[in-house]
Amino acid sequence: MPEQVGTIRIVDVHHHVGVLSLSEVRGTKVEPFADLSSRLALMDEHGIAQACLFPANSYPQAQGILDTQRQNDYIAEYRARRPDRFPAACAVVEPLHGEAAVREVRRVFEELGVNGLVFHHRFQGGPINAANMYPILDAARGYHRPIFVHVIAESQLESPWRLEELADAYPDVTFVALDAFSSPSQSQWMSYIATKHANIYFETGAMTSVGNRLAMFLARHGSDRLIYGSDCYMTPRGYAVPHPKNELLALGLARDDLERIFWRNAYRVLGLDTGGNER
Numbered sequence: 001m002p003e004q005v006g007t008i009r010i011v012d013v014h015h016h017v018g019v020l021s022l023s024e025v026r027g028t029k030v031e032p033f034a035d036l037s038s039r040l041a042l043m044d045e046h047g048i049a050q051a052c053l054f055p056a057n058s059y060p061q062a063q064g065i066l067d068t069q070r071q072n073d074y075i076a077e078y079r080a081r082r083p084d085r086f087p088a089a090c091a092v093v094e095p096l097h098g099e100a101a102v103r104e105v106r107r108v109f110e111e112l113g114v115n116g117l118v119f120h121h122r123f124q125g126g127p128i129n130a131a132n133m134y135p136i137l138d139a140a141r142g143y144h145r146p147i148f149v150h151v152i153a154e155s156q157l158e159s160p161w162r163l164e165e166l167a168d169a170y171p172d173v174t175f176v177a178l179d180a181f182s183s184p185s186q187s188q189w190m191s192y193i194a195t196k197h198a199n200i201y202f203e204t205g206a207m208t209s210v211g212n213r214l215a216m217f218l219a220r221h222g223s224d225r226l227i228y229g230s231d232c233y234m235t236p237r238g239y240a241v242p243h244p245k246n247e248l249l250a251l252g253l254a255r256d257d258l259e260r261i262f263w264r265n266a267y268r269v270l271g272l273d274t275g276g277n278e279r
């Protein structure tokens with residue numbers, strides 16, 4: 001491993017908070033913030049300086065929009081607990097909530113100051129490009145914040161062509177495809193999509209390294225639109241090691257490329273201060 005890698009700031013843009021419920025996991029009561037110290041310990045253990053927080057996307061919703069608001073209040077408060085380690089957090093809105101979801105878009109940006117929105121459609125009752133997504137994006141586009149969309153390979157609701165439709169409909173909006181390289185075939189698909197949609201970034205959560213597709217993506221497109229993330233859950237812990245980080249560090253990339261992938265691209269997309277040096 002090159003000597004200079006140890007000095008590169010590593011930001012994980014894909015950390016979920018909660019299990020899908022703040023109250024209960026497999027019968028076990030989970031208190032808010034219970035995973036904060038273990039999350040920081042995991043980050044320290046693997047040299048992760050900072051993380052961008054997402055709510056878990058399939059929380060109980062018996063109270064509808066009130067449950068969503070609780071998720072979003074919580075993620076903002078979690079970020080506020082350690083802004084040095086969590087400089088960014090994104091909110092969830094539910095497409096099935098209709099007008100209430102549109103109002104929540106305004107609330108999370110104007111009152112909570114979140115850095116973006118995150119969707120995981122296979123937990124949200126419809127596909128990425130459902131008609132009920134459009135009013136949400138109509139409301140969100142004016143805030144100029146990124147829209148993170150899971151496209152995990154195993155979900156047809158999250159099939160990447162559906163994200164392409166949104167990217168075409170909203171060329172002024174920045175989208176981040178989460179879990180973009182989650183199968184060998186899908187990794188090739190991402191490389192093709194990157195040629196068609198300048199407003200889509202690509203994130204490394206749940207990636208497979210089989211076929212060396214990440215290196216091939218970088219050879220074709222450079223490092224300007226690749227963002228490091230690990231798809232981290234802490235309750236229960238979702239993996240033993242953040243594999244995409246190890247894979248990226250082992251590819252023999254130049255320092256500039258690593259800087260962009262590990263934090264500069266994320267900072268730029270999230271609207272964070274890069275210290276005046278964009279490259």
Ligand SMILES: [Zn+2]
Nearest residue numbers: 016150178231
């Ligand atoms: Zn995720």
